Amino acid sequence: MTSLVLRRGLAMRLTAQGDGANVSALFYNARHPLEGYNMPDTLKSQYTAYLTAGRVLHSDMGRALMSITADTCGWHDTLCGVLNARKTAEKFGATTYQADRNDWRRNGRDNFLIELAKHGLGKRDVHANVNFFSKVAADIEGNLTFVPGHAKAGQSVDLRAEMEVLVVLSNTPHPMAPAGAWNPPAIGISVREVPAPAADDPCRVSRPENGRAFANTASYLMIGEGT
Amino acid sequence: MPVLNYVESPLAPEAAAYDKVILAGDGWMHTVRKGQTLRIVDLEGNQAADTLFYNAADPEDRYSATDTIREQGNLFLTTGTKLMSSDGNVLLTITADTCGRHDTIGGACSAESNTTRYALDKKHMHACRDTYLKELVICDHTHHAWGKRDIAHNINFFMNVPVTPEGGLTFADGVSEAGKYVELRAEMDVVVLLSNCPQLNNPCNAYNPTPVRVLIWD
Numbered sequence: 001m002t003s004l005v006l007r008r009g010l011a012m013r014l015t016a017q018g019d020g021a022n023v024s025a026l027f028y029n030a031r032h033p034l035e036g037y038n039m040p041d042t043l044k045s046q047y048t049a050y051l052t053a054g055r056v057l058h059s060d061m062g063r064a065l066m067s068i069t070a071d072t073c074g075w076h077d078t079l080c081g082v083l084n085a086r087k088t089a090e091k092f093g094a095t096t097y098q099a100d101r102n103d104w105r106r107n108g109r110d111n112f113l114i115e116l117a118k119h120g121l122g123k124r125d126v127h128a129n130v131n132f133f134s135k136v137a138a139d140i141e142g143n144l145t146f147v148p149g150h151a152k153a154g155q156s157v158d159l160r161a162e163m164e165v166l167v168v169l170s171n172t173p174h175p176m177a178p179a180g181a182w183n184p185p186a187i188g189i190s191v192r193e194v195p196a197p198a199a200d201d202p203c204r205v206s207r208p209e210n211g212r213a214f215a216n217t218a219s220y221l222m223i224g225e226g227t
Numbered sequence: 228m229p230v231l232n233y234v235e236s237p238l239a240p241e242a243a244a245y246d247k248v249i250l251a252g253d254g255w256m257h258t259v260r261k262g263q264t265l266r267i268v269d270l271e272g273n274q275a276a277d278t279l280f281y282n283a284a285d286p287e288d289r290y291s292a293t294d295t296i297r298e299q300g301n302l303f304l305t306t307g308t309k310l311m312s313s314d315g316n317v318l319l320t321i322t323a324d325t326c327g328r329h330d331t332i333g334g335a336c337s338a339e340s341n342t343t344r345y346a347l348d349k350k351h352m353h354a355c356r357d358t359y360l361k362e363l364v365i366c367d368h369t370h371h372a373w374g375k376r377d378i379a380h381n382i383n384f385f386m387n388v389p390v391t392p393e394g395g396l397t398f399a400d401g402v403s404e405a406g407k408y409v410e411l412r413a414e415m416d417v418v419v420l421l422s423n424c425p426q427l428n429n430p431c432n433a434y435n436p437t438p439v440r441v442l443i444w445d
Contacts (some may be wrong), residue, residue: 034375039293040334043396045343049332050394060378062339062354075394079302079332081293084315123287124376126313138390142302142328175297212343 001010001111002189003118005030008025008221011069014169015156016133018185020149022174024082025130026116027065030166033121035061039078039128045061046208049138051076051130054206056213057159062184063220064213065165067203068195070158073104073151075135077129080144083175091179105182111170115166119166132157134174146176153185160203160219181215229427232306236323236410238264238444245372251436252353252425254362258283258411259444264322264444267421269385271437275424276384277335277355279319279377281413283416288314292331292380294394304382310411313379318417323410326403330388332399335359335381336426345428355381355422362420374392376409383424384409385420386431398429 006012017122029035038060046055053071088107089095095105112126133151136144153159171187197204197214204214236433244263251274267276270296282288294311296302304310307325309317309445334340337356341349355376363373390396408414425436 020383040332040380041337041340044333044388044398047342047396048394049288049396058340060339064345079293080297081291086315088315098283119311124314128293128380137392138302140390142390144296144300144302159278177353180328209343212347215347216339216342220312221441 001106001115001170003115003166006167006191008161008163009193009196010191011158011159011160012167013156013188013190013192014132014149015075015188016153016185017188018153019151020177021027021151021185021187022134022172022177023132023187024170024172026112026126027085028125028131028166028167029059029065029147030164033119033125035059035062035164036125036127037065037130037132043078044055044116045213046207049079050135051078053201054063058213060198062213063217064162064210065105065162067162068157069160069203073133073155073157075150076157077134077136077174080131080136082112082170082172084109087121092182106172108170108172108175109149111172113166115168127134136176144176146174148178160197162214233325234306235325236266238266238410238419240442242444243442244433244445246440248438248440249421249423250438251423252358254358255419255421255441256362256366257419258403259417259419259443261413261415264410265419266408266442267337268406268409268440268442269403269408270405271292272405272407273393273403273433274437274439275386275426275431276439277422277424279359279379279420281377281418281420282312282316283418284287286377286418288316289377290318290382290401292382295331298346302332304331314442319411319413321409321410322412326385326407326409327421328387328402329381329409330383330386333383333386333388335422336424341428344425349428352423352427353357355424355426358422359420383431398431400416400430401433404418
């Protein structure tokens with residue numbers, strides 16, 4: 001688990017370093033973390049139930065928070081949350097630091113709470129997260145199916161910060177991944193400078209809703225991130 | 228997990244301990260005690276009741292849409308659904324449902340999301356998250372400093388948000404009709420926060436927001 005703050009003008013690449021990787025992520029306005037990634041607003045604004053290139057992570061304040069500028073995996077879940085300690089133990093066996101030392105199996109819920117606490121945040125700030133590299137599809141009756149082995153080693157997703165964004169990451173298995181051996185593949189994180197999104201930026205123009213979210217972010221940045 | 232699980236309730240409205248009509252655009256915050264049953268009635272049909280629940284003893288432990296749908300392996304809420312909290316507890320169980328399908332991934336409308344979803348000049352229109360904020364600010368703060376951080380992802384009772392196998396998502400015409408209801412048994416003391424949705428820009432209320440009725444039985 002880790003957390004980092006990306007200023008506008010930076011992009012983060014997450015890379016799956018093994019098949020079946022998953023990394024759970026939360027995003028906040030770093031300066032005013034009352035504002036954060038909002039799963040329902042993101043999905044309904046883009047008429048989608050999953051995330052991939054060309055889509056924008058919307059904040060609860062109607063602004064573009066991050067844009068997915070590239071994606072070689074194709075489907076990232078944002079519906080299923082993370083496991084807590086009890087569920088992780090049920091699935092992978094009881095675990096303590098005392099017995100397992102550095103093989104201690106952490107869980108997404110506690111990892112989020114620990115990283116959030118480093119930024120003065122807590123349980124009330126945890127909302128629906130993204131599970132990068134994991135696919136969960138619904139049938140017409142709403143039944144959810146986890147697709148095993150969806151991520152392949154080397155696949156990556158690029159996220160561009162549209163404002164100063166706090167990113168919180170937990171490398172723990174997807175909550176619907178089958179029980180079995182505990183072997184979460186590593187996730188690579190790299191950050192680079194990128195140009196500001198152009199007027200015809202693919203994420204900005206992929207939906208009129210995204211264009212308006214970009215406009216809201218631009219207004220917000222122009223008036224000094226005051227509200 | 229069954230969907231369209233039509234189950235009627237044997238409870239009689241005249242025996243209810245509490246009975247209130249909530250007008251469209253109004254909020255309602257109320258504690259339901261363990262073992263009590265809460266019924267929400269769509270009085271005139273196709274009305275979204277945007278609802279949040281909290282563990283009354285510890286409001287940081289609150290309804291979690293992601294935990295609820297993952298644990299039941301299905302996106303839609305109906306009879307039998309256990310409403311899960313963020314700490315993995317069962318808050319309430321749906322015990323009767325004459326509508327058959329309720330959404331929990333569509334979220335509540337806000338003034339800000341209205342600007343992105345419809346037009347930048349829609350910000351003045353009324354929205355559920357403003358209703359939530361008003362209720363959270365004016366309620367009793369003795370045991371918990373309620374505020375914006377308490378707005379989790381809600382349930383939209385009576386709202387229909389189908390998802391396709393390819394991952395498409397739409398707001399469809401409601402599946403609800405006048406008199407349809409959903410009933411929930413509280414598995415612990417819970418605080419209910421309901422916004423009777425004033426949205427006029429999409430079909431979630433059939434473009435005509437109408438009252439809902441809430442009843443509680445001991």
